[in-house]
Amino acid sequence: PAPALVGFTVQKEQFFFKELSGASTPVHIKIGTNHCEGSLLFTHKGISGPAVLNASLYWKKGGIIIDFLPHFTWGHIQDSKKYISSLLPLPKRVSKAFLIQLRIEDKPYHLLSSNEVEKLHTLKSYYLAPAGTFGYTKAEVTKGGINTSEVDNQTMMSKKESGLYFLGEVLDVTGQLGGYNFQWAFSSAHSCFKSIKREYT
Incomplete structure (x- = not known):
């Protein structure tokens, strides 16, 4: 990074x-x-x-x-x-x-x-x-960060390690000024939350 x-x-x-x-x-x-x-x-x-x-x-x-x-x-x-x-x-x-x-x-x-x-x-x-x-x-x-191709874009879980999730700036996704990076952090966290909730409920 x-x-x-x-x-x-x-x-x-x-x-x-x-x-x-x-x-x-x-x-x-x-x-x-x-x-x-x-x-x-x-x-x-x-x-x-x-x-x-x-x-x-x-x-x-x-x-x-x-x-x-x-x-x-x-x-x-x-x-x-x-x-x-x-x-x-x-x-x-x-x-x-x-x-x-x-x-x-x-x-x-x-x-x-x-x-x-x-x-x-x-x-x-x-x-x-x-x-x-x-x-x-x-x-x-x-x-910079982890390539998005290594992560399931629906769940944010690693394709290499089950149960390991990546979101926000840890991934190689960066937007210009204007709130895009906040939105990416919120959206990826929401996807991750839904995935974990489905997994354990």
Whole structure:
């Protein structure tokens, strides 16, 4: 088993995230073929928030892709005379922190060099390789466990050992945020209870 529905710690390249602790913004996260949308919260440890917690269900090792501007197109700002930091749909201090980190001067979009434009556009597909997670103490659930193929799905009894039952997080079943894990715990426990009751009454 491993921690799940948990935040990510960051590597040296993203240590500046810690200075943004408390800021939150909508994002779209891609991990392989899996996609998670929702809020991302910057913390003193790294990143958290609903989108990140759901993404942790699919993360093993390696990188994730974050779209920090999920409902935004560059056409919105191309002709504006305002500075970029005031036009990006991000908290102002987040915008400024990214510009500093990406070494982009804060100025109107049409004055950016081609190199600056290319770097700015990475905010739509920002690569991040988490250093790890916040660990079991901060995780809402665990992922992994006993394969469901080893358990009778009507009774929750082991197919290998009669009288041995498995339910809830012990099994390799993990849901996203939204009460699914509570429901799984309750439902599997109910099935187990009915099976034991039939067996001994």
